[in-house]
Each structure stands twice: as structure tokens, then as C-alpha cells.
Amino acid sequence: MSLTHALLGLLATRPQSGYELTKAFEGDLGRYAWQAGHTSIYPELAKLAERGLVEVTAEGARGSKTYDVTDAGRAELRDWLMSPPSRQAKVRNEQVLRMFLLSALDRDDAVTLLRRIAASTAEQADVLRAIREEAGDVVPGPAGFGQLAAEYGLRQYETVSSWALWAIEQLQTPART
Amino acid sequence: MSLTHALLGLLATRPQSGYELTKAFEGDLGRYAWQAGHTSIYPELAKLAERGLVEVTAEGARGSKTYDVTDAGRAELRDWLMSPPSRQAKVRNEQVLRMFLLSALDRDDAVTLLRRIAASTAEQADVLRAIREEAGDVVPGPAGFGQLAAEYGLRQYETVSSWALWAIEQLQTPART
DNA sequence: AGATACATGTAAACGGTTACATGATTCA
DNA sequence: TGAATCATGTAACCGTTTACATGTATCT
Numbered sequence: 001m002s003l004t005h006a007l008l009g010l011l012a013t014r015p016q017s018g019y020e021l022t023k024a025f026e027g028d029l030g031r032y033a034w035q036a037g038h039t040s041i042y043p044e045l046a047k048l049a050e051r052g053l054v055e056v057t058a059e060g061a062r063g064s065k066t067y068d069v070t071d072a073g074r075a076e077l078r079d080w081l082m083s084p085p086s087r088q089a090k091v092r093n094e095q096v097l098r099m100f101l102l103s104a105l106d107r108d109d110a111v112t113l114l115r116r117i118a119a120s121t122a123e124q125a126d127v128l129r130a131i132r133e134e135a136g137d138v139v140p141g142p143a144g145f146g147q148l149a150a151e152y153g154l155r156q157y158e159t160v161s162s163w164a165l166w167a168i169e170q171l172q173t174p175a176r177t
Numbered sequence: 178m179s180l181t182h183a184l185l186g187l188l189a190t191r192p193q194s195g196y197e198l199t200k201a202f203e204g205d206l207g208r209y210a211w212q213a214g215h216t217s218i219y220p221e222l223a224k225l226a227e228r229g230l231v232e233v234t235a236e237g238a239r240g241s242k243t244y245d246v247t248d249a250g251r252a253e254l255r256d257w258l259m260s261p262p263s264r265q266a267k268v269r270n271e272q273v274l275r276m277f278l279l280s281a282l283d284r285d286d287a288v289t290l291l292r293r294i295a296a297s298t299a300e301q302a303d304v305l306r307a308i309r310e311e312a313g314d315v316v317p318g319p320a321g322f323g324q325l326a327a328e329y330g331l332r333q334y335e336t337v338s339s340w341a342l343w344a345i346e347q348l349q350t351p352a353r354t
Numbered sequence: 355a356g357a358t359a360c361a362t363g364t365a366a367a368c369g370g371t372t373a374c375a376t377g378a379t380t381c382a
Numbered sequence: 383t384g385a386a387t388c389a390t391g392t393a394a395c396c397g398t399t400t401a402c403a404t405g406t407a408t409c410t
Contacts (some may be wrong), residue, residue: 163328
């Protein structure tokens with residue numbers, strides 16, 4: 001299960017509470033990679049603790065529990081990350097599904113939709129680019145790992161945006177028969 | 178539910194049996210966008226028929242049933258495709274999750290993993306490029322809708338591959354402190 | 355004092371996967 | 383004739399989402 005490894009990975013960067021982990025899934029992680037709400041996170045943490053992959057290292061105010069990965073958890077995570085995904089990895093992307101189904105629309109509708117996609121992805125790329133410029137000034141030297149993910153998102157948006165523009169052109173090219 | 182609309186979209190391109198729809202999900206559709214096995218497709222087709230969004234237009238050999246979209250189904254599909262995804266669209270991508278969790282690996286492991294990603298995505302891009310060249314000769318004129326999806330996949334792979342190469346460079350740049 | 359954010363949990367419903375089951379047709 | 387492919391279905395299970403539930407600490 002991917003949630004298992006997502007939690008191990010997040011805890012490997014720093015010990016956190018379930019509440020903080022929940023917030024992490026509301027950011028880029030949930031946006032591009034995997035979603036989870038607190039209602040799946042809390043039970044999963046309990047299961048991981050039972051399996052000895054994580055442990056509660058501190059209990060703070062308001063009943064908060066800080067979890068940390070154990071050595072066994074770290075080993076399990078590395079195993080998962082380094083083992084090539086045996087079969088094809090599972091991908092579920094509603095936005096991409098829409099693109100696959102473009103053929104069900106007439107040309108005008110398809111172009112309208114593609115224009116919207118091009119605009120919104122370009123906009124989101126701009127946002128990420130602005131964030132990168134800011135962060136670039138503050139932290140010089142080799143890119144942090146978080147920056148790798150951010151750059152991934154940026155390039156992703158740029159790619160989709162330019163693809164959409166290309167697709168519009170293709171659809172508008174009159175038939176040569 | 179996305180499966181609903183995936184089926185409506187596939188049937189909108191041409192009437193098909195559940196068996197044929199199942200095959201469609203085994204190709205690019207299931208690879209990049211959405212997966213479904215026959216055990217979810219057959220019951221879903223029955224539900225769609227009950228709601229009047231599809232109908233059985235022919236029954237062939239070996240008990241096969243050919244489904245087609247109704248006008249109501251077409252309207253429902255257009256609604257879904259054209260309505261901007263209200264909240265953020267659901268994305269689940271195990272491969273991307275791995276990239277987000279790179280930070281849990283030491284530098285050497287991370288580079289090894291990124292190299293593998295760069296190589297495999299470049300390879301898959303090559304495959305798609307080869308297919309495009311072939312198809313390009315056969316079907317001149319404006320791109321078919323299927324070609325839009327194929328181009329999308331190609332650009333996606335190229336982007337991930339070049340990102341991985343960039344990420345490796347970043348990790349190998351010595352700290353400037 | 356009241357609103358907001360922090361913090362954790364359970365239970366029912368839902369969607370999808372895996373395992374099980376059956377039978378017809380085609381090909382070697 | 384036996385294997386592979388075509389073709390459809392059900393049932394149990396599993397992971398996720400939605401709805402429900404509770405209480406604490408901070409800020410205005």
C-alpha cells in the first residue's frame with residue numbers, strides 16, 4: 001500500500017504528528033502524488049506502530065503524539081523506493097482522463113477545453129516559478145529535495161500547457177485530403 | 178465517479194461490448210489515466226443502462242452485448258468534460274510519490290534511483306516516438322484525437338526524463354557554504 | 355465569550371481489486 | 383482434443399472517503 005510508504009517517507013525527513021502529516025498531504029504531495037485524509041492517516045499510523053515500523057517518541061499538548069521511523073521502518077522504506085515497481089505502477093489522473101476523452105467532443109468544445117487547460121496550467125507554472133525565484137535567493141548551494149519536487153511540478157505544468165497549445169493547433173489545421 | 182465517464186467517453190467514439198471496453202483499459206488509457214477491470218466494467222454498464230445513459234444495441238455471438246451511448250449519456254459526458262473540475266482533480270501516481278520521497282534516501286541511492294527513472298522514461302519516450310513516426314505516414318492531415326493523447330504521453334516521458342537528469346546534476350553539485 | 359486552529363479518533367458507505375465461476379468459439 | 387481467446391458475471395475483501403464525534407489551546 002502506498003500510504004504506508006508515504007507516511008514512512010514523511011517521517012523519515014522529520015518526526016511528526018498525525019496532524020502535521022495530514023497537512024503535508026494537503027500540499028504538493030496530495031496535488032501530484034497521493035492523497036490521504038486524517039481519517040486514513042491515524043489508523044495507518046497505529047498499524048505501522050504495531051508492525052514496529054514507527055514509534056511514538058513524544059506526546060505533546062492537546063493529546064498530540066509525535067511519531068518517528070524505526071530502523072525497521074527505514075529499511076522497509078528503502079526497499080520500496082529502490083525496488084523497481086514490479087508491474088506497471090498505478091496511475092489515476094482525472095485530468096488526463098478528460099484529455100483521453102476529448103474525442104467525444106466536437107471540435108469547438110475540444111478547443112475551448114484545451115484553451116482552458118493551457119491557461120490554467122500556464123498560470124500554475126507561473127506561481128511555482130515565482131516561488132522558485134524567491135527560494136533561490138534564500139538557500140544557495142545544491143537544491144534541497146523539496147526543490148526537486150517543486151521543479152518537477154513546474155516542468156509538468158509547462159509541458160501540459162505547451163501540449164494543449166499544440167493540440168489546439170492540430171485541431172485547427174484543416175484536413176489535407 | 179470517473180469510471181462512469183470513461184465508459185461514456187469510450188462508447189461515444191464507437192459502440193462496443195464490455196469485453197472490448199475492458200481491452201481499452203489495458204492500453205494507454207489504463208497506463209496514464211484510469212484503470213478498470215472487467216469486474217467493475219460489467220456492473221457499471223448495467224447501472225448506466227438502468228440510468229438510461231447507455232443502451233444495448235446488439236447482441237452477438239457468445240452472449241456478447243454491444244452498448245451505445247444515448248443522447249442523455251452524451252449530454253452527461255459533455256457536462257462532465259466541459260465543467261471545470263470544481264475542486265482539485267484527483268491524482269494518484271505511485272511513481273511520482275517515489276520522487277517526493279527521494280529525500281528519505283542518501284545521496285547515492287537517490288542518484289541511482291533517478292538514473293533508473295531517467296533511463297526508463299527516455300526509453301518509453303522512444304517507443305512512443307517510433308509509433309508516432311509510423312502513424313504519421315499512414316494518416317496525413319489533422320491529428321486524430323488518439324494522437325493527441327499519444328503526444329501527451331510522449332511529452333510527459335520526455336519531461337520526466339530530463340527532470341531526472343537535472344535532479345541528478347543538482348544532487349551532485351557540491352555545497353557552496 | 356466565541357471563533358478558529360490544533361489534535362485525535364470511529365463507523366458507514368463507496369469504489370475497485372482479487373478470487374471464484376461459467377460457458378462458447380476458434381485455432382493448432 | 384486441448385489450449386487459448388472471447389465473453390459475461392458474482393462475492394468477498396480492501397483501502398479511501400464522507401459523516402459523525404470529541405476535546406484542547408490560542409487568539410480576538
